[in-house]
Amino acid sequence: MRGDLSAILFLLVLLFSVAIFNSYNGSGTSSSVLPFFRLSPVTMPAPAPTDSASATMSAPTPADSAAAPMPGSAPAPVPESVPEMPNATPSTVSNASAITEKTRGSVVEMSRLEQLEEGLARSRAAIRRAVLGRNYTSDRKGRGFVPRGSIYHNSYAFHQSYIEMEKRLKIWIYREGEPPIFHDGSSMGLYSIEGQFIQEMDKKRLRFITNDPEQALIYFLPFSVERMVRFFYKKGSTVNVVKLISVVISDYVQVVANKYPYWNISNGADHFMVACHDWAPKATVKEEAVRSLIRVMCNANTSEGFNPKKDAPLPEFNFLFRLPTVVRVPTPPSSKKMLAFFAGGNHGSVRNFLFQQWEGKDSQIQIFQHLPRRKGYTQHMMNAKYCLCPSGYEVASPRLTESILAGCVPVPISDGYVLPFSDVLDWSQFSVSIPVRKIPKLKEILINIPEHSYLKLQANVMKVQQHFVINDPPKRFDVVHMLFHSIWLRRLNVRLFDL
Template identity: 25%
Template sequence: MATNHLSLLLLLSLFLTSTYVQPKPLPTSPYLSPSTVFFSDYQKMFDNFRIYMYTPPISFAFTTPSESLFYTHLLNISSNPFFTQNPNEANLFFIPFPPDLSPRKISRLVRDLRVNSPFWNRSLGADHFYLSRGGIGFASDRNILELKKNAVQISCFPATPGNFIPHKDITLPPLTTSNHPREPLNNKTSSPTFLGFTKKLGQSSFIKELEGDPEFLIVDVDDDASEFDLGEIIASSKFCLFLYGTGGDVSWLGEALRLGCVPVLISDRPIQDLPLMDVLKWSEIAVFVGTSGGGIGELKGLLGGIGGERYDRMRGLGVTAAQHFVWNDSPQPFDAFHMVMYQLWLRRHVIRYARREEWV
């Protein structure tokens, strides 16, 4: 009997040992790849990445702040280490065209590239990229379809539904409009005053439901509150709520991260166009919820359950990530401009498509 008892204990011990799962270590950085890999690859970009820019068809300017700054930095050869005048040494090719260019003229532009540029023909544009605020939609025109399916599109966040191809296209980090710089918060600051804060924009039923709850602060965008006051409100809120895809204002996403307010992205469909999706581990710095279901009660329950070490970790990682949302008048290391360039760098290994003449 003693032998049988010992055998049972041994079997139980082996079972517990084999089924025990080592807990995953808590993330210490907001990056998808280990920090050492990210920083090493970032430096390789500076040493090796080269972009050739085609001559614009006409002189033009972009109207949105982030597009305008990105395009200005690309044009500024003296401060753009990635620019090359030799197309043979380029990794990628930039196609500049006005934001209001008609589909017919875009088609003509692609046709001219195919006729005159050997670099377009070797990949059907897969090593090219362009800038378009709302993105280009799919069309029956073969030139536009070629551009849409193959070239990397850089658009504003959030992208127009149907005009964004995940894993290929990129969105620009939104430009923070605050004129009152502040130091980022840290985990030792006092407890936030509000559970959640958001800007009121339009007549969202979801926001209307939140307005009656004292734990949430809703500020009308038409109010005369200064940007400094808005910064104070963000800093005093535990979570910052962003309505995605419903006309909500997402321009202050980077500001929320910088001031230690954990973003809550509200949408009933998957969000596949977040800025820096190739770089940041968004699941560790933001919360994703839908508008359907249990309504405000479910939202409060979800947010109320995020506290202690988990909340402090999300907040700290968000503050670290915020440096990549800053648009500087003169590009600085790891800022928004360089992180968009880094995402392009990650796309430099392109698939060589068959030539058009080989298509059936």
């Protein structure tokens, strides 16, 4: 009787998980890229090891059967007509029809896309199995780092997804354009993560870069918005710089779309850009030419059109003289005597509110526009339990990454900010987010966090540090690879045959 009950419970859990996965397959969107990244690991009663239970675990869903033929089966036939597309614009249907006309007689082109999509379907199925089985499968020799713990929404889903990314992700970089606006970017300063990423891509030393566009899953547009701003902006000028940037980006897309077939196949849904400048969202959000483009941006503000289902947040850094690193000798939690700390310019409404409420009003909350002499910025962060990360002119702030690398629990203070890598990382486990309206209650919120809860938060900050480190050359699971994984997730959420 107990064995029958366990088997019934197991099947119910399995059917629930398949239903969630099928809802993702059918809609083409989800609450956050892939549903199972935010599901807690499923605890299932162990059923009797029967062949039927094993078959149930490995059987594909109907949606997967269509997208990913089983080994040995015939590939899906080339579609004779464009499938109906809900909410499609006339231009979208027209483009898709043109693509079908061009490729109807091209077995090579269609089989290439079919193979790519079949591989992605297999990856989705592998991630689902990892969640259900609380395990992972890999061809890689030696496990290396294994992500586990509460800092992840679902460590099993993340780990398997990362393995699948290493197996399948290939990126081709468009060659058009000349430095400094294309294939280059600033390597130091507030927006330098943009330039660092573009330069790293052009070095082509990462396993994900391919020289064959036919093998690519994703395509990179190598322009620098920060360099465009520097080139176009002149103090006192009445020129609309944001509009000029929009024109440059649209023209670049037109060039590569006319020269290569890849943009037109997906309307840009498998293409991405990287930008850290504050004006990047405004320059791209209303442009019809790039409406499907994956935008990887520091200014990940939902009130300015950032769409976390399609776009990916980029962590902001302030490179001064060298790459930021983890503090070598962190301050033990028991020695942190300051409750909260912030130092920075009073610009933007959020910071203005913060300074009005707390500057010079409480010895436990140290807030400065300018640090006194002989008081080091990093040392203050190391000596504080919580490091405040208020938005400035825009939502993103380098203090988020600076806090983590200093071993200080970050306190994001913003509205509408999608935190970096939040598809995978559970920020509630290593940070304390405070909405702007609750700034007056800042001390009350922080001081009422029990000591054991603070110690857990701080310990998790130390665990998550490796995901915010910039290495030269990049290493597995560091910030560059986490960015690749964010981009991979967006591609995993797109089926070209559904466009």
